[in-house]
Amino acid sequence: xxxLHQFHINPIFKVVVGNTDVSFTNSSLSMIAVVVIVFSLxxxxxxxxSMVPGRLQSVAEMLYELIAGMVRDNAGHDARPFFPFVFxxxxxxxxGNLLGMIPGxxxxxxxxxxxxxxxxxxxxxxxxxxxxxxxxKFFTSFMPHGVPIAMAPILVxxxxxxxxxxxxxxxxxxxxxxxAGHAMLKVFAGFTIMMIGSMGAVGYLAGAVPLVINIAxxxxxxxxxxxxxxxxxxxxxLYLKDALELH
Amino acid sequence: xxxDIVVGETLxxxxxxxxxxxxxxxxxxxxxxxxxxLKELEExxxxxxxxxxxxxxxxxxxxxxxxxxxxxxSVAFRIGTEVLAALVVGVGGGLLIDNALGTKPWCLVVxxxxxxxxxxxxxxxxxxxxxxxxxxxxxxxxxxxxxETGAPPPAGHKD
Numbered sequence: 001x002x003x004l005h006q007f008h009i010n011p012i013f014k015v016v017v018g019n020t021d022v023s024f025t026n027s028s029l030s031m032i033a034v035v036v037i038v039f040s041l042x043x044x045x046x047x048x049x050s051m052v053p054g055r056l057q058s059v060a061e062m063l064y065e066l067i068a069g070m071v072r073d074n075a076g077h078d079a080r081p082f083f084p085f086v087f088x089x090x091x092x093x094x095x096g097n098l099l100g101m102i103p104g105x106x107x108x109x110x111x112x113x114x115x116x117x118x119x120x121x122x123x124x125x126x127x128x129x130x131x132x133x134x135x136x137k138f139f140t141s142f143m144p145h146g147v148p149i150a151m152a153p154i155l156v157x158x159x160x161x162x163x164x165x166x167x168x169x170x171x172x173x174x175x176x177x178x179x180a181g182h183a184m185l186k187v188f189a190g191f192t193i194m195m196i197g198s199m200g201a202v203g204y205l206a207g208a209v210p211l212v213i214n215i216a217x218x219x220x221x222x223x224x225x226x227x228x229x230x231x232x233x234x235x236x237x238l239y240l241k242d243a244l245e246l247h
Numbered sequence: 248x249x250x251d252i253v254v255g256e257t258l259x260x261x262x263x264x265x266x267x268x269x270x271x272x273x274x275x276x277x278x279x280x281x282x283x284x285l286k287e288l289e290e291x292x293x294x295x296x297x298x299x300x301x302x303x304x305x306x307x308x309x310x311x312x313x314x315x316x317x318x319x320x321s322v323a324f325r326i327g328t329e330v331l332a333a334l335v336v337g338v339g340g341g342l343l344i345d346n347a348l349g350t351k352p353w354c355l356v357v358x359x360x361x362x363x364x365x366x367x368x369x370x371x372x373x374x375x376x377x378x379x380x381x382x383x384x385x386x387x388x389x390x391x392x393x394x395e396t397g398a399p400p401p402a403g404h405k406d
Contacts, residue, residue, distance in 0.1 A: 065298075154364075161336045161365035169332035169369075173325065227321070 003186035007110055007179065026106040027114070034095045063091065067233070074237035078244045085125075086240075089118065090233040097178060097225030101218070109228075110178040112171060119171035122236050130243035141246055170235055177228045181221045188214045322373075329373060330366035337362015 011023035042063075045056035053061055067087045071079050075086075093109060100107025108114045130138045142159045143152055191210040196203040341358020345351055 154361075157361050158365045158368060161333055161340070161362055162369055164340075165329070165332035165336045165365060165369065168335050169325075169328045172332060173328045176328070177324075231321075 003183045003190060006106075006182060006186060009111075027108045027111065030096065030099060030106045030108050031092075034092060034099055037099070038091045038095055063087075066090075070234060071237055074234055075240040076244060079237065079240050082240055086233055086236060089122070089236060090229055093118070093174065093232055094226065094229035097229055098222070100178070100182065101222055101225060107178055107182055109174055110182055112175040115171035115175040116167065118232075119167035119174075122170065122239065123167040126236075126239045126243045129240070130246055133244060134246045138246060166239065170232060174228050174232050177224055181217075181224055185214060185217055185221065188217060325373060326370050329369040330363075333366035333369050334359070334362040337365060 009025045009027055011021075011025050012029060013024040015022050015024060041056060042060050045054075045060035048054065048057060050057065064087070067090055068083065071083050071086050075082070079086075096107065096109045099105055100109065127138075142156050142163070144155060144159070147155060188210045192207040192214075195207040195210075199206060337358040337360075338355065339358075341355040341362075344354040344358070348354070
């Protein structure tokens with residue numbers, strides 16, 4: 001009945017290296033499942049490469065076109081080498097979110113450590129791209145143009161904090177959306193069970209109300225699953241654009 | 248006259264319109280709907296072609312419909328996370344420096360104030376559509392287009 005029970009990490013095979021627990025958990029299992037699903041969707045779907053796409057090929061092509069358009073529009077032409085990275089990121093998050101909508105399947109994007117690792121990777125990569133491409137000019141960009149030099153001791157730390165808050169806001173947004181949504185679904189489902197348990201025959205009628213709400217919520221959650229994957233990748237594209245065209 | 252065709256039936260007299268990979272509909276030539284179906288097909292082909300051109304890498308920039316129409320709820324949520332993230336970095340950084348240097352409350356206080364400032368500046372940037380660039384200039388493509396057309400840059404626009 002605990003609505004947060006679904007977020008527990010349970011080891012499947014216990015593996016301990018030294019003092020570190022590197023067990024294969026339910027989280028790892030769903031991550032591997034998503035990788036397998038995406039990999040086979042892309043490979044099996046594009047196997048025929050026909051002019052008139054079949055079902056799977058349509059899905060694969062739609063995914064490709066969505067991300068290609070997103071990278072091109074939001075990150076510019078120079079970002080083309082990063083397309084595979086953005087595509088992988090999007091499909092990993094999207095299919096992770098969607099797979100989590102199946103009851104009983106673990107949603108790894110509802111754990112902040114997973115989303116933070118993804119966001120931190122994006123952050124480090126984008127910063128490295130900016131440094132490699134622009135060298136020292138990257139560090140001067142923390143001082144906004146046209147500001148008196150006396151303001152620098154205040155403004156530079158603020159800009160630095162603002163820059164470093166990117167991975168946190170990126171990861172918190174995805175994690176909070178997923179976790180809140182799943183907890184809410186569980187809470188409403190719990191209402192139904194409580195009503196049936198305590199009110200008997202009347203409870204079956206009353207319990208239908210949260211059930212109906214839950215059906216609407218599941219639709220909403222599927223939308224959120226897509227939207228949050230989209231937002232995560234579009235922000236990655238915007239960060240990439242900033243790094244490539246440092247102003 | 249529209250005919251839903253079962254796969255495997257002979258299709259020699261019909262021309263097709265393929266809507267989804269699963270449903271195949273045929274239009275019988277010479278009937279009222281036939282030419283209309285053809286026209287529709289032509290339109291769809293054109294649309295599809297335009298869409299493909301739009302998403303290809305070599306298409307001209309700026310032709311794409313912007314996705315700025317997002318729900319107000321997501322905007323509100325985004326603002327919340329921006330403030331939170333900046334505060335986390337400010338306060339967390341302050342605490343780390345405090346622990347390292349032994350200057351117990353002071354860096355935390357400074358970090359909190361700076362984090363709050365950064366949070367407000369993040370929100371300002373989000374709401375004004377300045378994106379995530381460092382600084383406060385609207386450079387995003389607007390400036391570039393002005394340079395191309397040779398129009399003078401707006402006041403306060405410095406490079």
